[in-house]
Amino acid sequence: MKLGGALAMVLAMLATGASDPQPRIFIASDSTAQDYKPEKYPQSGWGTMLRCAVPGVTVENRAIGGRSTNSFIREGRLDGIAKDLRKGDTLLIQFGHNDASIDKPERYTTIDQYKANLLRFLDVAKAAGAKAVILTPVARRDFKDGVEQPSFPTYADAAREVARSTRTPLIDLGKASQAWVQAAGPDAAKAYYLHYEGAAGAPGYPNGVSDDTHFSELGARRVADLVAVGLKATRLPIAKRITPHVPALTRTTPAGGPSCG
Known part of the structure; x- marks a missing residue:
């Protein structure tokens, strides 16, 4: 009798495990989140960290550079996520940087289109039995008179509106990262973005770089921590x-790559 009870318990556990696989996190986003090859270091994405x-x-991490909600969908990348997403997964959705590129029609997305596209992402998650989270666009380093400016505010507001109307969890990464950059200040914040002289030894940028949109290793770690707090x-x-x-996300010196040690 005891053996039969134990066997029943084991079978129940196996059945539960079969129907409840390990959860995964999918990221649909742009270059601010994507994974990079070692030769692009120190450019890093928060999704990696x-x-x-x-x-x-x-x-x-399905994030890829240069994509807006429009181009991500048009290229079949959302369809790819729909194919792979399953019950128990979480889908993080962060766009806006490229949606605002009015001078690049292959990327540009009107606010109404952006809202409709976000709803398509949410529908994919719902159909799979997964949970979706909307993130507002992460901040650029953009100071005016010492004050960090909101990044892509109309798209951020649209993301908030869609999250509110659909009761979807929201990580207001725009506001959180704006406050983080403001706290660092104009000069110190450069360490979190791609600001390197040619002689700085940055493999991906032998001639130097000055970029207030994309993150250095330390910047990507900090933004990942903001996302972790939100989640x-x-x-x-x-x-x-x-x-x-975790120490890997709060370290003050680069590790030379995406190590979590």
């Missing part, structure tokens, strides 16, 4: 797997 906050959780604050199942402020 987010892995340090979720040990044991697979992060499917932890949600009531989603994945929140239990998130550990913000």
Whole structure:
């Protein structure tokens, strides 16, 4: 009788495991989040570094540079996510930088289109039984008279509106990162973006670079920590797997790559 009870328990556990696979995090975004090859170092994406906050959780980083909601959908990338997404997964959606590129018609997205596109992302998550989280566009380094300016505010407002109307969890990464950059100040904040002289030894930029949009290794780590804090604050199942402020995300010196050690 005891053996039969134990066997029943094991079978129940196996059944539960089969129907409840390990959760994954999918990221749909642009160059601010994407994974980079070593030769592009120190350019780094927050999606890469987010892995340090979720040990044991697979992060499917589908972010890719130059994409807006329009081009991401048009190229079939959302369809790819729809094919792979499953119940228990979490889909992080962060766009806006390229949607605002009115001079690049292949990227440009009107506010109404942007809202409609976000709804398409949410529909994909719902159809798969996954949970979606909307993120407002992460901040650029953009100071005026010592004050960090909001980045892509009309798109950020649109993202907030869609999240509110659909009751989708929102990580207001725009506001959080704006406050973070402001706290650092105009000069210190350069260390979080791509500001290197030619002799600085940055493999991806032998002639130097001055870029206030894309992140250095340290910048990507800090932004990943902001995302981790936001995820932890949600009531989603994945929140239990998130550990913000791990040393890998708060370090003050570069590791030379995406190490979580």
